Amino acid sequence: MSGGEIAALVAAGAFLMLVLVLAVPILRLRHTVDAATRAINDMNERTGPLLGDVTATVGNVNTALTQVHTSLDGVNLQLAKVDTMTTHIQNVTANVANLATVVSAAAANPLVKVASFGYGVRRAAAARRNAETEKEVRTAIKQRRRAGR
Numbered sequence: 743m744s745g746g747e748i749a750a751l752v753a754a755g756a757f758l759m760l761v762l763v764l765a766v767p768i769l770r771l772r773h774t775v776d777a778a779t780r781a782i783n784d785m786n787e788r789t790g791p792l793l794g795d796v797t798a799t800v801g802n803v804n805t806a807l808t809q810v811h812t813s814l815d816g817v818n819l820q821l822a823k824v825d826t827m828t829t830h831i832q833n834v835t836a837n838v839a840n841l842a843t844v845v846s847a848a849a850a851n852p853l854v855k856v857a858s859f860g861y862g863v864r865r866a867a868a869a870r871r872n873a874e875t876e877k878e879v880r881t882a883i884k885q886r887r888r889a890g891r
Contacts, residue, residue, distance in 0.1 A: 767862070767863055767866055770862060770865075770866050771858075771859055771862040771863075773862070774858050774859070774861055774862035774865070775858060775862075778858050786846075789842055793838060793839070793842065796834075796835060796838055797835070800831050800832075800835055803827075803828075803831055804828065804831075807824050807827065807828055
C-alpha cells in the first residue's frame with residue numbers, strides 16, 4: 743500500500759468522523775423543528791376560527807347595515823355613513839387576511855429556521871454542560887459517603 747493510498751484512507755476516516763460529529767446536533771435539532779411545526783400548526787388552527795368569527799361578524803354587520811339602509815331609504819346622509827362603515831370593515835377584513843399571509847410567510851422564512859437551529863444548538867450545549875455538572879456532583883457525593891464509612 744502506497745503513501746497516497748494511506749493518506750486517502752486517513753482522509754476518508756476523518757471525513758466519516760466529521761459526518762458523525764455533525765449528525766448528532768442535526769438529529770437533536772429535529773425536536774426543535776417539530777416544536778416549531780407544532781406551534782405553527784396551533785397558530786393556523788387558532789387563526790382559522792378567528793377569521794371565521796370575523797367573517798360572521800362582518801356578515802352580521804352587513805345584514806344590519808342592509809336593514810338600516812332599507813329603513814332609512816330617504817336619508818342620504820345616513821346612507822353615506824353606512825357605506826363608509828362597510829368600506830372600513832372590508833379594509834379591516836383585507837388587513838386581517840394580509841396579516842395571516844404575513845404570519846405564514848414569516849413562519850417559513852429561512853431566518854426563522856436559522857434561529858431555530860441556533861436555539862437547538864444552545865439547548866444541546868446547555869444539556870451537555872448540565873450533565874457534566876451533575877456527574878461531578880454525584881462523584882463528590884459518593885466520595886463523601888466512602889470517606890464517612
